[in-house]
Amino acid sequence: MELPILPTSIIGSYPKPRWLLRMYSLYELGRLPKEDFEEAVKDASVSVLREHERAGIDIPWDGEMGRSEMTEYFTAKISGFRFYGPVRVWGNAYFNKAAAVSKLEYREPLVLEEFGWVKANTTREIVKVPITGPYTIAEWSFNEYYPSKEELAFDLAKILNREFKALEREGASFIQIDEPAMLNHPDEVPMAVEAINRAVKGVKVKFGLHVCYSNYHLFADYFDDIKVSQFALEFANRNFRDMDYLKKLTHQELGFGAVDVHNPRVESPEEVAKAIRKVMEYIEPERLYVNPDCGLKLLDRRIAYQKLVNLVKGVQIVRRELARSGKETVPFRRSV
Amino acid sequence: MIVPALIGGLPRPVSLSKKLEQYYLGRLGEEKLEEAYRAHTKRAFENLRKAGIRVITDGLYRWDDIFNPFIRFVDGVEVNGLFKFYENNFFYRSPVVRGELSLRDNPIPEWLSVALDLKEEVYPGATLKAVLPGPVTLAYHSINEAYKNLDELVEAYAEVLRELLKDLPLELVELQEPALAAELSRATKEKTDEVTPDLAKAVIERLARVKRIWVVTYFGTPRVLPEGVILNVDLVEGSVPQEYRGELGIGVVNARETKMERRDRLVDRIKPLLRKHGKLYVTPNTLLDFLPESVAWRKLKLLGKLGGE
Numbered sequence: 001m002e003l004p005i006l007p008t009s010i011i012g013s014y015p016k017p018r019w020l021l022r023m024y025s026l027y028e029l030g031r032l033p034k035e036d037f038e039e040a041v042k043d044a045s046v047s048v049l050r051e052h053e054r055a056g057i058d059i060p061w062d063g064e065m066g067r068s069e070m071t072e073y074f075t076a077k078i079s080g081f082r083f084y085g086p087v088r089v090w091g092n093a094y095f096n097k098a099a100a101v102s103k104l105e106y107r108e109p110l111v112l113e114e115f116g117w118v119k120a121n122t123t124r125e126i127v128k129v130p131i132t133g134p135y136t137i138a139e140w141s142f143n144e145y146y147p148s149k150e151e152l153a154f155d156l157a158k159i160l161n162r163e164f165k166a167l168e169r170e171g172a173s174f175i176q177i178d179e180p181a182m183l184n185h186p187d188e189v190p191m192a193v194e195a196i197n198r199a200v201k202g203v204k205v206k207f208g209l210h211v212c213y214s215n216y217h218l219f220a221d222y223f224d225d226i227k228v229s230q231f232a233l234e235f236a237n238r239n240f241r242d243m244d245y246l247k248k249l250t251h252q253e254l255g256f257g258a259v260d261v262h263n264p265r266v267e268s269p270e271e272v273a274k275a276i277r278k279v280m281e282y283i284e285p286e287r288l289y290v291n292p293d294c295g296l297k298l299l300d301r302r303i304a305y306q307k308l309v310n311l312v313k314g315v316q317i318v319r320r321e322l323a324r325s326g327k328e329t330v331p332f333r334r335s336v
Numbered sequence: 337m338i339v340p341a342l343i344g345g346l347p348r349p350v351s352l353s354k355k356l357e358q359y360y361l362g363r364l365g366e367e368k369l370e371e372a373y374r375a376h377t378k379r380a381f382e383n384l385r386k387a388g389i390r391v392i393t394d395g396l397y398r399w400d401d402i403f404n405p406f407i408r409f410v411d412g413v414e415v416n417g418l419f420k421f422y423e424n425n426f427f428y429r430s431p432v433v434r435g436e437l438s439l440r441d442n443p444i445p446e447w448l449s450v451a452l453d454l455k456e457e458v459y460p461g462a463t464l465k466a467v468l469p470g471p472v473t474l475a476y477h478s479i480n481e482a483y484k485n486l487d488e489l490v491e492a493y494a495e496v497l498r499e500l501l502k503d504l505p506l507e508l509v510e511l512q513e514p515a516l517a518a519e520l521s522r523a524t525k526e527k528t529d530e531v532t533p534d535l536a537k538a539v540i541e542r543l544a545r546v547k548r549i550w551v552v553t554y555f556g557t558p559r560v561l562p563e564g565v566i567l568n569v570d571l572v573e574g575s576v577p578q579e580y581r582g583e584l585g586i587g588v589v590n591a592r593e594t595k596m597e598r599r600d601r602l603v604d605r606i607k608p609l610l611r612k613h614g615k616l617y618v619t620p621n622t623l624l625d626f627l628p629e630s631v632a633w634r635k636l637k638l639l640g641k642l643g644g645e
């Protein structure tokens with residue numbers, strides 16, 4: 001299957017509609033029946049999916065409307081985890097950090113239902129399914145049971161592998177593993193790589209890996225060892241500086257973060273185009289996808305939307321330039 | 337003698353964080369928020385008494401991380417984006433040093449007076465200490481755009497701290513100095529400049545002439561050993577340097593894991609140090625902020641029991 005050159009996509013999260021946030025709090029307070037809450041999530045999911053499509057995103061998702069947080073959503077569905085209460089992440093922001101208290105087992109599908117709903121409602125051929133990776137879940141959990149973090153991460157990899165196989169059976173073609181914690185401990189990176197490779201083993205879909213706000217010079221030494229076909233990284237947040245490590249990305253694709261998700265200023269299409277021209281000095285256009293730096297959920301919804309619109313417009317400027325040399329489409333590559 | 341002690345703060349209770357949320361949304365007035373702080377601090381003191389913790393802090397309920405709000409009261413500093421605090425899924429607002437540092441009018445002495453009154457009311461037997469970020473750790477976690485090098489920045493922060501120390505209503509002050517032990521992680525940025533160890537030592541010893549200082553280190557073994565202070569060492573991720581002879585606090589319960597330690601094993605661990613030092617403070621190994629509140633209290637109770645050993 002062919003995609004327009006410089007396919008556009010998202011990283012995952014998107015601002016939840018305000019009315020949905022209200023549903024979340026009512027549901028938490030026990031003042032909204034489960035069915036009503038689930039219906040609200042599904043409606044929000046379609047709205048955001050449409051918003052992605054309307055902005056012109058080639059490979060959309062539903063903005064994770066059904067996920068309250070990026071690890072809790074998964075740990076709550078895996079047996080062997082328990083919750084003692086919230087832990088501070090910064091300021092007055094907290095998350096429910098799970099503790100592994102017995103052997104972790106696959107109990108129920110993690111994202112299968114979400115995927116089914118998005119697939120049934122999208123007008124696009126391909127959607128991207130984001131899912132938090134084994135190392136990050138391990139790193140962001142307490143470990144009371146396993147003798148080492150490695151064993152915890154590898155059991156999580158096994159559980160994710162089972163989910164990925166189920167997703168493949170249901171027709172998923174593009175899964176993005178999110179590993180924001182992957183570079184937390186430089187000496188554990190090889191273990192994180194091994195966990196990811198175990199998670200993707202034997203699954204024939206396209207895998208991307210998203211790592212953000214970390215030291216990419218450290219990361220680049222592992223590009224060749226990681227069995228994914230794309231790395232989705234952030235660039236706008238660093239003003240597109242310091243990109244030399246990309247010389248080590250010799251065969252896989254790059255998901256290029258072209259707009260900053262921590263700054264409400266909306267980049268102009270020309271700025272996006274300029275950034276893409278700059279990254280093309282390192283990576284040829286046939287190996288480039290374009291996306292925001294990271295999930296958009298912390299932005300105001302209108303700003304998030306405008307960022308996607310301008311991202312697509314910027315891509316279109318560069319596409320017109322590439323068309324002059326006959327470069328108009330790229331194959332959707334499951335592996336490289 | 338074993339003295340159970342708290343270092344840093346306590347996890348902010350959910351009920352208090354809800355109040356703060358209301359306050360940020362403009363739905364709760366300043367006065368009501370202040371009431372909530374006092375009520376929660378008082379409850380914390382009661383619980384610390386029940387747990388048998390002898391040297392306590394006010395729980396740092398008004399603080400977001402070890403730097404904030406302190407750095408908001410320093411001229412020359414702008415408070416910037418979020419950075420990872422060592423290798424934790426915990427982020428602090430970083431100080432950007434834009435000009436010469438000086439201490440501004442600030443409410444910290446007043447907050448501590450309030451806490452001291454509450455302590456006298458519910459737990460008069462305890463020693464209350466203040467908690468502030470140390471100059472070396474402040475320097476390492478700053479984005480330095482004004483001073484020639486980190487050494488000069490350390491000196492500048494120390495001067496600001498010295499001013500503040502003089503105003504505090506407490507005699508014992510804890511300086512959070514993980515940077516004396518922990519390596520700045522390569523996870524977020526490459527290290528560019530270093531603080532000279534001798535300078536770090538001298539600067540802290542100078543502060544120890546203003547107040548009695550408790551230097552808290554964690555995430556490694558301290559490489560700088562100031563004299564005339566109480567030095568807290570993280571025994572989970574570091575060890576007490578052989579050559580250290582001064583007063584000692586040891587971080588024996590792991591504040592980054594929910595798993596409960598066994599009391600008999602802790603006692604085995606403590607005994608040889610007790611023989612060498614005679615008096616020991618036993619503490620969590622690092623900030624209890626990394627734990628859910630219920631677990632943090634369970635760990636404090638365990639520490640309290642060591643006090644009877």
Ligand SMILES: [Zn+2]
Pocket residue numbers: 011180210211212293294295
């Ligand atoms: Zn990200």
